Amino acid sequence: MKRPYYLFSNGRLRRRQNTLFFEKTAGERVPDDQDESGASSGTPTGERIPFPVEQVESLYFFGEVDLNSKLLTFLARHDIPAHFYDYYGNYTGTYIPRDFLHSGRLRIEQVLHYVRPKRRIYLARAFVEAATYNLLRVLRYYLNRLEGERQQHVAQAIEIVKAERAGLRETQEVAQLMGIEGRCRDAYYQAWPAILQDGPGEAFTFTRRERRPPTNELNALISFGNSLCYTTTIRQIHRTALDPTISYLHEPGFRRFSLALDLSEIFKPLLVDRTIFRLVKTGQITRKHFEPHLGGIYMNEEGRKIFVQQWDERLRQTVYHRQLERHVSYERLIRLECYKLIRHLLDPKQEPYRGWHMWW
Secondary structure, eight states, X not given: OOEEEEEOSOEEEEEETTEEEEEEEESOOOOGGGOOSOOOSOEEEEEEEEEEGGGEEEEEEOXXXXXXXXXXXXXXXXXXXXXXXXXXXXXXXXXXOOOSSOOHXXXXXXXXXXXXXXXXXXXXXXXXXXXXXXXXXXHHHHHTTOOHHHHHHHHHHHHHHHHXXXXXXXXXXXXXXXXXXXXXXXXXXXXXXXXXXSGGGGGOOOSSOOOSSXXXXXXXXXXXXXXXXXXXXXXXXXXXXXXXXXOSSSOOOTTSOHHHHHHHHHHHIIIIIHHHHHHHHTTSXXXXXXXEETTEEEEOHHHHHHHHHHHHHHHHOEEEETTTTEEEEHHHHHHXXXXXXXHHHHOTTTSOOOOOOOOO
């Protein structure tokens, strides 16, 4: 079975026939903004780690890795995307092979659903409705496990989200939908201190969501987790004939796969937020796993390794799918969401799209 490979060490990635080899190099990695030499990643240690290309679903580069155009051609031939992160764990970009699943009709329908306001607002509303519903599911899960003031804080957040969701049906502007989604998330994040306020979680302070840069440990966790969710969604979209640059809630723009932003909103509560809660509440992630830089707080390499390990386990976790009548992985749920969107785009009356809702 294919799976993603996460490379944290410095080195060089090579190929020999149908096998990839990662050759480790010695030396401490220098922050990207402090090294403009363009020199190779270090001195080879002689350690070589092989992995058959048939087992590789995608590659994640967190270390400083050298590769050449022949290697990229080889990855493209086997349809293996590569995702790159900088020294501080910020997502920097994706090398994605050219489309191998083409559908002219689907591409046309994607564009038509974007340029026709009623069709676009339907899909944008469905994304926000599903995303905010899943926020509520997470809040209700913890509501029944808390007491006193902590329970009251979560209950207040639930009422705010419910009130905001009540206005979804009448909303006819994408910007207004984005505003509803943003206010729901603000209320949701306000409940986080109550959820985490026991055991190891007491060491983490959190008042509001802050990005670029994240100003505390929880914001750093959210940013890193969201970037993993984004790249995971890109991978799943790439396995379909959908164009990842044509979106409906987020405005299509330059240098981003905006459809992945739309779809990942639905799965962040399950994949990102529940992973963060688990890591923090069990003490697997502590304040020692972060470091300051240029006015922000970022996860260090040890922290990113812990997060990625838990992330990979969560993607492989399964749940019984009532419509399919079989167990599917959490990652597979994203692919199924892509298929649902495709069916809607091709025949919106016969297969109207409804965003994925947590049922457990």
